[in-house]
Amino acid sequence: MASLLCRRVQESLIFESNVNVQSKEDNSPVTVADWSVQATVSWVLSQAFGSENVFIVAEEDVETLSRCDSVGLLDAVAKTVNDSLAEAPSFGIRPPAAPLNTSEVLEAISRCNSPGGPTGRFWVLDPVDGTLGFVRGDQYAIALALIEDGEPVLGVLGCPNYPMKKEWLSYQNGYQRIVSRLASPSSTSWNRGCVIYAKKASGVAWMQPLLEKEKKFVWPNSAREIKVSTIDNPALATLCEPVEKANSSHSFTAGLAHSVGLRNEPLRVYSMVKYAAIARGDAEIFMKFARAGYKEKIWDHAAGVVIIQEAGGVVTDAGGHPLCFSRGMYLEGLDRGIIASSGATLHEKIIRAVDASWNSSSL
Numbered sequence: 626m627a628s629l630l631c632r633r634v635q636e637s638l639i640f641e642s643n644v645n646v647q648s649k650e651d652n653s654p655v656t657v658a659d660w661s662v663q664a665t666v667s668w669v670l671s672q673a674f675g676s677e678n679v680f681i682v683a684e685e686d687v688e689t690l691s692r693c694d695s696v697g698l699l700d701a702v703a704k705t706v707n708d709s710l711a712e713a714p715s716f717g718i719r720p721p722a723a724p725l726n727t728s729e730v731l732e733a734i735s736r737c738n739s740p741g742g743p744t745g746r747f748w749v750l751d752p753v754d755g756t757l758g759f760v761r762g763d764q765y766a767i768a769l770a771l772i773e774d775g776e777p778v779l780g781v782l783g784c785p786n787y788p789m790k791k792e793w794l795s796y797q798n799g800y801q802r803i804v805s806r807l808a809s810p811s812s813t814s815w816n817r818g819c820v821i822y823a824k825k826a827s828g829v830a831w832m833q834p835l836l837e838k839e840k841k842f843v844w845p846n847s848a849r850e851i852k853v854s855t856i857d858n859p860a861l862a863t864l865c866e867p868v869e870k871a872n873s874s875h876s877f878t879a880g881l882a883h884s885v886g887l888r889n890e891p892l893r894v895y896s897m898v899k900y901a902a903i904a905r906g907d908a909e910i911f912m913k914f915a916r917a918g919y920k921e922k923i924w925d926h927a928a929g930v931v932i933i934q935e936a937g938g939v940v941t942d943a944g945g946h947p948l949c950f951s952r953g954m955y956l957e958g959l960d961r962g963i964i965a966s967s968g969a970t971l972h973e974k975i976i977r978a979v980d981a982s983w984n985s986s987s988l
């Protein structure tokens with residue numbers, strides 16, 4: 626539901642330019658889609674489990690939305706949420722008895738105020754991860770994870786623009802070109818978009834295409850198992866990393882890649898689609914080395930970690946330690962950066978290379 630919601634908002638943003646993009650305090654973008662997905666997921670989880678049993682750590686808050694100059698924005702969010710909830714029966718979910726009013730929408734968003742922590746069960750939601758990619762008509766993801774006693778036990782990534790063929794991930798002109806290709810007669814078999822999910826310790830990760838059949842959504846349908854790549858020779862491996870230099874040092878990873886013997890061009894993709902790409906075998910290594918002082922948030926990683934691990938891959942910090950989801954909204958204690966790989970051989974090579982080049986880096 627969230628994937629289809631985002632797809633509609635992105636289409637109206639790109640083709641009708643009628644979606645308001647706001648800037649948060651850190652200058653990062655936020656849109657109707659971010660708040661609408663957060664409200665919808667929060668509402669559906671509360672209905673399913675009872676609001677007293679649901680604790681959610683999520684990215685967005687209601688400050689900007691509740692400002693008196695945001696009335697139009699809040700109305701747009703409420704409409705987007707209600708349009709999405711109206712589709713709930715197609716997914717086997719009971720819709721609300723009446724459309725949610727704006728205060729119910731605000732309440733659903735602000736209910737996502739769990740501090741997280743080491744005990745009990747909470748959900749972690751990034752309603753739109755890669756909002757920059759989203760507003761640029763490119764890749765983004767909806768990321769939901771369930772954490773139990775500090776460990777991610779379930780991960781779901783909605784990837785509405787993730788093409789079923791790897792080659793499409795590195796397309797140059799973004800969404801416009803994808804859509805024109807979609808409209809061509811030869812493209813009917815080309816599914817755009819999927820939902821990828823895994824349960825901890827199940828040993829499998831799944832990919833479900835996002836399908837619309839005669840306007841009726843088919844769910845569940847043909848989920849298939851995904852596995853990481855079997856490539857363990859660095860010369861054949863592909864590195865996946867953030868698009869924005871501001872989010873991860875491209876020069877540091879380029880030096881590392883060279884020292885390990887990687888030869889392919891890096892695959893730069895917005896959002897946790899990078900985790901999906903490793904889990905699906907479209908790339909072998911993912912690295913993110915943020916600038917010193919930036920603290921990674923748990924919602925940017927939790928869902929992707931379970932999915933990669935169950936697909937057969939490895940995710941650690943640069944010290945080789947598991948990421949820590951039990952100390953609140955940040956990945957506290959993270960050693961330098963995040964490394965995910967399709968297997969232990971590549972992983973160890975990368976970790977050794979980080980150690981060798983770290984002191985001479987300017988990070």
Ligand SMILES: Nc1ncnc2c1ncn2[C@@H]1O[C@H](COP(=O)(O)OS(=O)(=O)O)[C@@H](OP(=O)(O)O)[C@H]1O
Nearest residue numbers: 753754755756867868869871872894895896915919
């Ligand atoms: N300075 C800085 N350094 C590192 N990371 C940052 C920084 N600022 C923001 N963020 C977070 O990065 C999320 C997007 O990360 P990506 O890996 O998708 O980056 S990129 O868009 O491909 O460049 C992005 O997630 P969303 O806000 O959900 O889009 C942010 O949580």
Ligand SMILES: [Mg+2]
Nearest residue numbers: 751754755925
């Ligand atoms: Mg994010």
Ligand SMILES: [Mg+2]
Nearest residue numbers: 684751753754
């Ligand atoms: Mg986000």
Ligand SMILES: [Mg+2]
Nearest residue numbers: 653654684756
């Ligand atoms: Mg954001």
